[in-house]
Amino acid sequence: MxxxxxxxxxxxxxxxxxxxxxxxxxxxxxxxxxxxxxxxxxxxxxxxxxxxxxxxxxxxxxxxxxxxxxxxxxxxxxxxxxxxxxxxxxxxxxxxxxxxxxxxxxxxxxxxxxxxxxxxxxxxxxxxxxxxxxxxxxxxxxxxxxxxxxxxxxxxxxxxxxxxxxxxxxxxxGNSKFCKPCHQFDPGEYRINGKLLQNTYEEWKNSPYLKKGIHCTDCHMPERRHIWQGIHNPEMVKKGVKIETTREGTDVSFKITNSGVGHNFPTYVTPKIVIRGSVFDKNGTEVLRSVEEKFIGWNIPLNLSKEWYDTRIPPGKTLSGKFKINPITAGGKFRITIRVFPDDFYSRFFKALLDNPPNGIDTKKIKEAYNETQKSNYILFEKYWDLSFKEK
Ligand code: HEC
Ligand code: HEC
Ligand code: HEC
Ligand code: HEC
Ligand code: HEC
Known part of the structure; x- marks a missing residue:
């Protein structure tokens, strides 16, 4: 034995x-x-x-x-x-x-x-x-x-x-589970309009990328590189979205497709993407009353109490829209720009703190952070069309 x-x-x-x-x-x-x-x-x-x-x-x-x-x-x-x-x-x-x-x-x-x-x-x-x-x-x-x-x-x-x-x-x-603890709230954590404030892992899990075996690291750590680029990086964002525009007479339409982002574009409440259409006169000056803007993002007030709008684009989906050119000038141009403000929420938040500093806030640091958020925006896309309307 x-x-x-x-x-x-x-x-x-x-x-x-x-x-x-x-x-x-x-x-x-x-x-x-x-x-x-x-x-x-x-x-x-x-x-x-x-x-x-x-x-x-x-x-x-x-x-x-x-x-x-x-x-x-x-x-x-x-x-x-x-x-x-x-x-x-x-x-x-x-x-x-x-x-x-x-x-x-x-x-x-x-x-x-x-x-x-x-x-x-x-x-x-x-x-x-x-x-x-x-x-x-x-x-x-x-x-x-x-x-x-x-x-x-x-x-x-x-x-x-x-x-x-x-x-x-x-x-x-390199599994997505590695990134989950910090990029996904638990089901019991803070929600706005029923949606978890941080939900990147679940967005990915419900996308076609899970089935294809494409994990966070495949896009954010290509060849295991430790770069983790995201919304702050124009080249990274360009890899993830397809932008199409067409003009017919006074109509300029656009289509923005989330073609390569493994979750909503964008995933968080912090960025704001502004699509601006406007007329420029012969001298190259923007005609202010012609300006029209549309937004992509999940926009919320500073107290996180509700949502103003949620126009984020899920993987594979398209957001389309149209601008109507107002033929107010001749010989000018119509322009569409898409500008990304990666830190829109924090910019508003830091500004509010500086305007009315609560106890315990390090105002010097918040001022520095505010200045950084003011500088982080960039133009993702820009296109002009010549206007050939007759002068009335
Ligand atoms: C946010 C978490 C995170 C941080 C911070 C991080 N790593 Fe990594 N690291 C990973 C992941 C995940 C992988 C594997 C990626 C994969 O398999 O695609 C990895 C891979 C590696 C590898 C293997 C690389 C290879 O080519 O095989 C080394 C070595 C490494 N990390 C060292 C470091 C060092 C040194 C630092 C700090 C300068 C660092 N890591 C910071 C998450 C991290
Ligand atoms: C320990 C927590 C933690 C883990 C684990 C972690 N992250 Fe992060 N990650 C953060 C924090 C915090 C930030 C925000 C940093 C800041 O801007 O202050 C961030 C920011 C990012 C960004 C933002 C880039 C931008 O431009 O805004 C990307 C992309 C990202 N992480 C990807 C990953 C991926 C992929 C993994 C898994 C390999 C991962 N993270 C794992 C905490 C984490
Ligand atoms: C579950 C993980 C998690 C926790 C907990 C968390 N953060 Fe973050 N934080 C992130 C991630 C991920 C980002 C980047 C994405 C974004 O901007 O929302 C971020 C971004 C930020 C940013 C903007 C980037 C920067 O560096 O200025 C600030 C400010 C911030 N967090 C403050 C806080 C404060 C204050 C707390 C505690 C009350 C906190 N966070 C708790 C994950 C977390
Ligand atoms: C004296 C040199 C040295 C120092 C200091 C050192 N490493 Fe390493 N490390 C190595 C070598 C050599 C290997 C094995 C070869 C390789 O995979 O790069 C290794 C392997 C690793 C691996 C496994 C890589 C893989 O292929 O999975 C990780 C992760 C790692 N080190 C992380 C760290 C971290 C984090 C620190 C600092 C806290 C650190 N190392 C400090 C030399 C070092
Ligand atoms: C198929 C590629 C792909 C996969 C998979 C992917 N991402 Fe991303 N991610 C992107 C691209 C492209 C961007 C830049 C556009 C954007 O910000 O939405 C981005 C942006 C981000 C950002 C910046 C913040 C923001 O508001 O967009 C974070 C954080 C992030 N990813 C984390 C993750 C995590 C965590 C996972 C896995 C659960 C993941 N990503 C999976 C491509 C991917």
Whole structure:
């Protein structure tokens, strides 16, 4: 009896120590739910064999070896997620617990000055490293738990004995579930007109992209690049929409199709896209009374109490419209422009804070954030038609 068990044990030991088996065991150990437990528990003491460089959570240090990812990440919004707009309102009256914001913006325990004590109170966090907070969503926030690195299956051959005790290879690391915790509200969270304020993952899940196996990373991290471009980037937006215009007499029609965005265009309440039609006179001056504007977006008031309109375009769908040219000038031009305001909501919000600053607001930071939101708009599309109406 006893002998038999001993034999089984002897038989199992070599199998479990082969790398193939450890890999399978690791893979089973990984769950998105565990990985994204908020706030992410403190990393604890680094393994004894780690050098200072391997023990560091600072992205600059990861960057000494992972230069490509570091250079790309630096250009992304993820590296700016603790910018002045967020930092400036962390101690405002409506944020009674800053951890509700740091959850997505700086998710590591080491990035928060406060923590929840076992009896449920906000207390000082002894693990706080301020230099990590200001760097936003850092490498370690997505890749490191208890000093263990997690990453996708390498595309090329695996390096022998890599530093930081190697890494755990996760089969579906680039799955949309990875992005969900920060880009999707839970069903019980805030809704406007019955719709969740943040619903990007569900929008994607209900689109044809799920069936085609096209995940967030396929569009936002092409070739695993850490760029995460979105609404702030004209080239990225151009990849996602098809714009057609036609003129017949005094009618100029347009069609905007969401041909390559994996969710609503746009997905959040923050951007506003303005389609403007207007006449320009012979001297190139816009005739103000000819201006007509139409909007794409989910527009809401600052108190989030209701929606004014929701004209976002779901994947594969088209928004069409028409401008009627008023033949008020001869020899002029008619123009359509499509201008994107990526931060329209925040621009209005920061302006209201500055006009009437509540206690706890860092007005210097909010002013800086406001100026940034004022500068982020750009022209996505522009077209002119010559007008050849006879002078009356
Ligand atoms: C820990 C939370 C978190 C995770 C996980 C996360 N993001 Fe983000 N993401 C954010 C935050 C916060 C912002 C807003 C940053 C800012 O502008 O302050 C953001 C912004 C973005 C943007 C906005 C770009 C723009 O122009 O507005 C894109 C695109 C994006 N994320 C894609 C992804 C994808 C794809 C994944 C999955 C691989 C992902 N994110 C995972 C928190 C997260
Ligand atoms: C569920 C994840 C999540 C939580 C929680 C969250 N945010 Fe965000 N935040 C995002 C994402 C994603 C974006 C980018 C998309 C957008 O603009 O809505 C963003 C954008 C922003 C921006 C505009 C970009 C910038 O950097 O200026 C501000 C300001 C902001 N959040 C403040 C806050 C504050 C304050 C809190 C806490 C009350 C908070 N957020 C909580 C995910 C989150
Ligand atoms: C928002 C989460 C997020 C952040 C922040 C992030 N990564 Fe990644 N990283 C990913 C995902 C997801 C993948 C896998 C993408 C895929 O499979 O398509 C990945 C892949 C990688 C890979 C494998 C690349 C390859 O070509 O095989 C390395 C190395 C890496 N990341 C290092 C870093 C470093 C260094 C930083 C900081 C400069 C960083 N990451 C920041 C989510 C993140
Ligand atoms: C001393 C150099 C060095 C430092 C510092 C370092 N790494 Fe690595 N890392 C490597 C090497 C080498 C590999 C294995 C080869 C590869 O896949 O790039 C690796 C592998 C990884 C992988 C797995 C890549 C994959 O293919 O899945 C991730 C994720 C990762 N490192 C993240 C980090 C993060 C995050 C930091 C900082 C907190 C960091 N590394 C610091 C050298 C380093
Ligand atoms: C088929 C390609 C594709 C897929 C799949 C995709 N996106 Fe996007 N995404 C885009 C394009 C193109 C834009 C720029 C246009 C826009 O802002 O809507 C964008 C914009 C964004 C933005 C900027 C904010 C905004 O209001 O639009 C965020 C955040 C984002 N995506 C997150 C995600 C997440 C999270 C997933 C997965 C659940 C995902 N995306 C899947 C193509 C894609």
């Amino acid at each position: 006893l002998k038999g068990r001993f034999l089984i044990l002897l038989f199992l030991i070599p199998i479990f120590t082969t790398t193939a088996w450890t890999k399978i065991c690791w893979a089973v150990d990984f769950s998105f739910k565990e990985h994204w437990k908020f706030p992410i528990p403190p990393q604890g003491d680094p393994p004894k064999n780690f050098s200072d460089l391997e023990a560091s959570l600072d992205p600059d240090d990861c960057g000494t070896c992972h230069e490509t990812q570091y250079e790309d990440w630096k250009t992304s919004r993820h590296s700016k997620s603790m910018g002045p707009g967020v930092a400036g309102q962390l101690h405002s009256p409506w944020v009674n617990n800053p951890l509700t914001c740091t959850k997505c913006h700086t998710p590591l325990a080491e990035q928060s000055s406060k923590k929840i004590s076992p009896d449920g109170y906000l207390t000082k966090n002894p693990n706080y490293l301020p230099e990590l907070r200001s760097q936003g969503l850092i490498c370690a926030g997505c890749h490191v738990r208890r000093h263990i690195r997690y990453g996708p299956k390498p595309l090329t051959g695996k390096v022998k004995n890599p530093p930081h005790n190697s890494f755990v290879e996760v089969e579906n690391f």
